Amino acid sequence: MKIISQQYGKARVRVMKLLKDGPVHTVKELTVKTLLDGPTYGPSYTAADNSMVVPTDTVKNTINCLAFDQLGPDTELFALALANHFLTKYDHITRVIVETEERLWTRTSIDGTPHPHTFTQAQPAIPIVKLEATATTTVLESGIKDLLILKSTEAGFSDYPKCDFTTLKETRERIVATSLLATWLWNSDTPPTSYSAANATILNSFMKPFAEKYSESVQQNLWDMGTLALETVPEITRISLAAPNKHCNLIDLTPFNRENHHTLFVPTDEPHGQIEVTIGR
Numbered sequence: 422m423k424i425i426s427q428q429y430g431k432a433r434v435r436v437m438k439l440l441k442d443g444p445v446h447t448v449k450e451l452t453v454k455t456l457l458d459g460p461t462y463g464p465s466y467t468a469a470d471n472s473m474v475v476p477t478d479t480v481k482n483t484i485n486c487l488a489f490d491q492l493g494p495d496t497e498l499f500a501l502a503l504a505n506h507f508l509t510k511y512d513h514i515t516r517v518i519v520e521t522e523e524r525l526w527t528r529t530s531i532d533g534t535p536h537p538h539t540f541t542q543a544q545p546a547i548p549i550v551k552l553e554a555t556a557t558t559t560v561l562e563s564g565i566k567d568l569l570i571l572k573s574t575e576a577g578f579s580d581y582p583k584c585d586f587t588t589l590k591e592t593r594e595r596i597v598a599t600s601l602l603a604t605w606l607w608n609s610d611t612p613p614t615s616y617s618a619a620n621a622t623i624l625n626s627f628m629k630p631f632a633e634k635y636s637e638s639v640q641q642n643l644w645d646m647g648t649l650a651l652e653t654v655p656e657i658t659r660i661s662l663a664a665p666n667k668h669c670n671l672i673d674l675t676p677f678n679r680e681n682h683h684t685l686f687v688p689t690d691e692p693h694g695q696i697e698v699t700i701g702r
């Protein structure tokens with residue numbers, strides 16, 4: 422028997438950093454996972470040999486210290502610094518995986534004036550970063566998960582194939598709702614000037630076609646979102662979108678002498694359709 426693959430490290434390391442501009446604070450909160458790998462890790466499993474095993478406790482301390490020293494508005498730069506640290510500090514570490522999730526703190530306004538140090542959590546989605554780095558390669562992805570979006574009309578689903586098992590009725594009016602997971606791959610040769618700004622542009626590009634165009638299907642929505650993101654942000658090479666189709670089913674009120682025309686629904690979580698696509702250039 423042999424080891425096919427391994428990675429180990431620390432997960433769910435939580436840090437909150439105050440980015441200070443005089444009295445004006447910005448809160449940056451991340452949950453970080455960092456995993457390490459290299460060709461000499463086999464004996465740590467097969468021969469109880471810990472000589473290569475940088476303790477996961479050290480991994481946690483490294484995350485904390487590098488967050489203190491280097492974490493700024495762009496999580497991507499922090500992930501790259503973290504991976505680079507392990508790759509340069511230890512010869513036997515040749516592959517590092519860093520994954521982050523961000524909790525967003527939004528500055529409050531008091532009587533219309535942004536407050537320097539008070540925040541709420543009105544989070545539309547969870548920003549995520551995934552990095553896999555070696556000495557010579559960098560696969561850096563950013564994204565969002567749990568972006569709840571809904572279109573209450575201007576949506577339908579029709580012209581699909583039918584068979585003995587088909588019960589779904591064609592419709593030209595329905596609700597489309599999803600909790601979007603989207604990840605985009607950065608071209609490592611041409612990083613953006615600001616990851617945060619580019620990420621914001623990509624998020625905006627999701628909502629415009631979703632809002633403005635009649636939806637024939639979730640598939641069409643994902644295509645429109647992904648292609649607009651690729652058009653507007655040249656620094657990404659590929660985008661993956663995954664969307665549960667959170668069906669909102671019209672409730673039959675005819676037994677109660679009520680005509681329910683696209684007004685009262687039962688929102689369902691499961692079973693749900695699942696539409697996934699990766700779009701490249």
Ligand SMILES: O=c1[nH]c(=O)c2[nH]c(=O)[nH]c2[nH]1
Nearest residue numbers: 578589637638639640666694
């Ligand atoms: O947008 C949709 N795509 C599908 O593939 C599908 N399948 C289904 O039953 N309803 C829907 N809606």
